[in-house]
Amino acid sequence: MPSLGNPRYKAVVKTASGQEYDLYKLKVIQDLTMSDDPDSLAKEVSLTVMNAAENGVTLATLIQPSDRLYIYANVGHGDFEVFRGVIWDRDMVTDTEKKVTFTAYDYLIYMMKSQDYFYYKKGLSTKEIVKRICTAWKLKLKYSYGSIKNKRIKPVQKNIGDMIVYVLNRAKSKLSSRYIFTIEGTTVIIKYANTNTTIYKIEEGKNVISIEVKVTMDDIVTKIKIYGEAKKKSIPKLASMSKNTSKFGTIQEIMDKDKKEKLSKIKKQAQKKLKSSAKVKYEYIVTAISNPKIKRGDTVYVGCGTAGLKGNKTVKSITHDCVAGTMDVVFY
The missing domain is CATH 3.55.50.30 (Phage tail protein beta-alpha-beta fold)
Structure with a gap:
C-alpha cells in the first residue's frame, strides 16, 4: 500500500487524437524523474518506457511530441496531480529499440x-x-x-x-x-517562498539516505555601487561600499536609486546584501525517501547533525526519482 514513506507514482499520456495511456497500468515505466530547479523556469520530466506494442503499434509511434503528460502520486489517500505538461522530445535510436525516452516540461516552457x-x-x-x-x-x-x-x-x-x-x-x-x-x-x-502550512521533516536515521556538502563562491557579492537616475550623458554614482574584497576579490553588483527614494534606505539594503553575500555559500544536497508533497520554495525541517544541517530550511531545488522512490533536495 502506498504511504508517505512509500509513495507510488504513475504517468498518464493523453494524445492529440484523444487516446489515453496509463503507463503505470501498462507496467512499461523503466525510469521516471521530475526536476524542479530555479535555473530552469519549467519543471522537467524524463520518462523512459519499454517500447511495447498496443494493438500492434509501439508506444514510440503512439506517443508523440505535443501530447500531454500527467504525473500522479499516491501516499495512501488516493491519487493527486504533481505534474502536468507537454511532451517536448522523443529519443529513440531505431524503430525496433526496446525502450524510448520522452522529455516533458510543464506549461511554463512556452x-x-x-x-x-x-x-x-x-x-x-x-x-x-x-x-x-x-x-x-x-x-x-x-x-x-x-x-x-x-x-x-x-x-x-x-x-x-x-x-x-x-x-x-x-x-x-x-x-x-x-x-x-x-x-x-x-x-x-x-x-x-515558505508559505506552506505543513512542514515536513527530513531526518537522519529516518528518511535520509545520504548527504553531500558543497562549498562554493557562486553568488558572492563583495562590492555594491549605487547609481541615481540616468541623465542625458551620464549616470551619477551616488555611493559605493564593499566587504571582504581582499579575501574574495571584487565581485560587483549595481543598485539603482529612484528619484524619490532616500539614499540612506538604499545604503541599508546594500549593507544587508553584503552581510549575507560577501562570504562562501554552503550547498547541501540531501538524498532522502521521496515525498511528493514537498515543493520548491517550501519550508522543511532538516535534521542532519553530522553535516551541520539542522532546523527549518528552504527548498531551492528538488528532483524525484519516482522509480527508485528517492529525492535529491538542495537547500538555500
Missing part, C-alpha cells in the same frame, strides 16, 4: 520559448506588469507576492518568462524576500 516586445510607463507595480503579460498571453494568474513601483521600461525584446523574472527580481531586491514563480495546471503562480 514562456521560456516565446518572445515579445515589452514597454511600460513609469509607476506601474510589479503585479500590474505581470498581470498585463499574462493577460496578453491569455494566461490565468494567481499573484500573492509583494510589489514595487517601477521606473519606465523602454521597449525591450525578451522571452516572456525572462521579462517576468526581470520585474520580479527588481521587486525582490527591494523586498528582500524570495518569490516562487511556477505553474499549477494552467494557472501561473507567483507567491512568497
Whole structure:
C-alpha cells in the first residue's frame, strides 16, 4: 500500500487524437524523474518506457511530441496531480529499440520559448506588469507576492518568462524576500517562498539516505555601487561600499536609486546584501525517501547533525526519482 514513506507514482499520456495511456497500468515505466530547479523556469520530466506494442503499434509511434503528460502520486489517500505538461522530445535510436525516452516540461516552457516586445510607463507595480503579460498571453494568474513601483521600461525584446523574472527580481531586491514563480495546471503562480502550512521533516536515521556538502563562491557579492537616475550623458554614482574584497576579490553588483527614494534606505539594503553575500555559500544536497508533497520554495525541517544541517530550511531545488522512490533536495 502506498504511504508517505512509500509513495507510488504513475504517468498518464493523453494524445492529440484523444487516446489515453496509463503507463503505470501498462507496467512499461523503466525510469521516471521530475526536476524542479530555479535555473530552469519549467519543471522537467524524463520518462523512459519499454517500447511495447498496443494493438500492434509501439508506444514510440503512439506517443508523440505535443501530447500531454500527467504525473500522479499516491501516499495512501488516493491519487493527486504533481505534474502536468507537454511532451517536448522523443529519443529513440531505431524503430525496433526496446525502450524510448520522452522529455516533458510543464506549461511554463512556452514562456521560456516565446518572445515579445515589452514597454511600460513609469509607476506601474510589479503585479500590474505581470498581470498585463499574462493577460496578453491569455494566461490565468494567481499573484500573492509583494510589489514595487517601477521606473519606465523602454521597449525591450525578451522571452516572456525572462521579462517576468526581470520585474520580479527588481521587486525582490527591494523586498528582500524570495518569490516562487511556477505553474499549477494552467494557472501561473507567483507567491512568497515558505508559505506552506505543513512542514515536513527530513531526518537522519529516518528518511535520509545520504548527504553531500558543497562549498562554493557562486553568488558572492563583495562590492555594491549605487547609481541615481540616468541623465542625458551620464549616470551619477551616488555611493559605493564593499566587504571582504581582499579575501574574495571584487565581485560587483549595481543598485539603482529612484528619484524619490532616500539614499540612506538604499545604503541599508546594500549593507544587508553584503552581510549575507560577501562570504562562501554552503550547498547541501540531501538524498532522502521521496515525498511528493514537498515543493520548491517550501519550508522543511532538516535534521542532519553530522553535516551541520539542522532546523527549518528552504527548498531551492528538488528532483524525484519516482522509480527508485528517492529525492535529491538542495537547500538555500
